[in-house]
Amino acid sequence: MKRINLLSLILITFFNLQAQNPSPFGIRFSGYVRTDVIYDTRQSSAANGLREGHFYLFPDNALYDADSIDINASPSFHMLSIQSRLRGDINGPDAFGAKTSGALEAEFFGTSEADLNGFRLRHAFVKLDWEKSSLQIGQTWHPMFPTECFPGTISFNTGAPFTPFSRNPQIRYTYRLGKMSISTTAYSQRDFTSTGPDGSSNKYMRNSGLPAVNAQVKYSFTPSNFLILGADSKVIRPELRTAANYENNNKLTSFAGFATLQIKTKPLSLSVQGAVVQNATDLVMIGGYGIAEVIDPIKGLRSFTNLTTANAWLDLYTNGQKFQAGFFAGYSKNLGSSVENIGPVFGRGTNIDYLARVAPRIQFIREKLILALEFETTIAAYGITGSYGKVTNTHLITNYRLLAAAVYKF
Numbered sequence: 001m002k003r004i005n006l007l008s009l010i011l012i013t014f015f016n017l018q019a020q021n022p023s024p025f026g027i028r029f030s031g032y033v034r035t036d037v038i039y040d041t042r043q044s045s046a047a048n049g050l051r052e053g054h055f056y057l058f059p060d061n062a063l064y065d066a067d068s069i070d071i072n073a074s075p076s077f078h079m080l081s082i083q084s085r086l087r088g089d090i091n092g093p094d095a096f097g098a099k100t101s102g103a104l105e106a107e108f109f110g111t112s113e114a115d116l117n118g119f120r121l122r123h124a125f126v127k128l129d130w131e132k133s134s135l136q137i138g139q140t141w142h143p144m145f146p147t148e149c150f151p152g153t154i155s156f157n158t159g160a161p162f163t164p165f166s167r168n169p170q171i172r173y174t175y176r177l178g179k180m181s182i183s184t185t186a187y188s189q190r191d192f193t194s195t196g197p198d199g200s201s202n203k204y205m206r207n208s209g210l211p212a213v214n215a216q217v218k219y220s221f222t223p224s225n226f227l228i229l230g231a232d233s234k235v236i237r238p239e240l241r242t243a244a245n246y247e248n249n250n251k252l253t254s255f256a257g258f259a260t261l262q263i264k265t266k267p268l269s270l271s272v273q274g275a276v277v278q279n280a281t282d283l284v285m286i287g288g289y290g291i292a293e294v295i296d297p298i299k300g301l302r303s304f305t306n307l308t309t310a311n312a313w314l315d316l317y318t319n320g321q322k323f324q325a326g327f328f329a330g331y332s333k334n335l336g337s338s339v340e341n342i343g344p345v346f347g348r349g350t351n352i353d354y355l356a357r358v359a360p361r362i363q364f365i366r367e368k369l370i371l372a373l374e375f376e377t378t379i380a381a382y383g384i385t386g387s388y389g390k391v392t393n394t395h396l397i398t399n400y401r402l403l404a405a406a407v408y409k410f
Helices: 002-020
Strands: 026-040 044-046 056-059 076-080 085-095 098-107 120-129 133-141 167-177 180-187 212-222 225-236 252-264 268-278 287-296 301-318 323-336 345-348 352-366 369-385 391-409
Touching: 056 369, 056 391, 085 120, 098 133, 252 301, 268 287, 352 391
Parallel strands: none
Antiparallel strands: 026 076, 026 085, 026 391, 044 056, 085 098, 098 120, 120 133, 133 167, 167 180, 180 212, 212 225, 225 252, 252 268, 268 301, 287 301, 287 345, 301 323, 323 352, 352 369, 369 391
16 A cells, blocks of 8 residues: 555656656656456466466466366456556656666566565666667666567467567667667566576576676668567576585576567568577576586586477567457477486476467557457477476367457556
8 A cells, every 4th residue: 555655656746747847858657557358268377476367378287186077177267457557758868978768667467476466667777879879778678579579469478488578687788780780788687587496586697697698680671671680698507505505506508599570561560580598487488497417416416408499479460540450379399408307397388398379369449448359279288208308298288268458548
């Protein structure tokens, strides 16, 4: 209650200052109120502390009771408004010869299941823009998340777990040269983290003593048609000490490569992305890592090996002013590990060979009001995980999700 009262006080103060001082510099508020109505044909996994199934990933594996009935085949229904959000875009006077701007965005999604309805930070950054370059500092989308052409799904998952989904504290420098731009980013983890022996936490990256790094090149054929190629690397230290109380300084380095393409015409737009990712749990994808070997059995020193996944998605949609139709399709494949795992494995969906999804949608748009409907089919191929992380003897589990949403923008 105190948090909501403080938020109200801040908003009233900002609006009063804007009314009293019509300066070209200040903050412009925007956002929306949103309610989702969700029906699933079976129990399903969700990300970031579940949030009562709002952030949907894939269907749960079969769970049989004493009568051989699949308990997880039970349907569920829910209504939520926790995605409603508020954003402030800030502009100010020039500094260091650059135009300055910033953004602050939050929503009521919470930081965990226990914090559902909690007001949490999404974006908070400042940006300096020169004629040919820019510097952005703060928390915003992971550089592998395609902000220029992300999937336009009605579902809050925005195409996860097929597209990288994460927001990270970061420093990003971009240099523009004609139709080409080059970006380099150093980042850490906050809400979207790696997993390990002590569960999900950003301490594994913090304890490595190194930031993750990303580099990408964007070539624009036209302002709306472009290709992005990039690479990413992160280092984690899964454990500081062993079970026998000896220091373990073994780290795990993970790599990713990705490509994103957008083709936009007046009636239709197409966005496509492909990514090969190691240890992808912090990007809300399937994958993770395992134990490669016990280097010293007496001290319990262990080394680690990545699990790799290949991911691809496409999003095709119309560009109407009052009515839009779209179609999302995604596929994710577990490629396993290059060396044998002796266990345990830390990750998400490590007993899944592949995931597939199709999701058609329609939207009716009237000024600031949007009414939307989406029918999502997600298939998970569950099986037995082998010593190299690959999954065999699979069986298919399918969930059908019907999602209706009402969005009012301001």
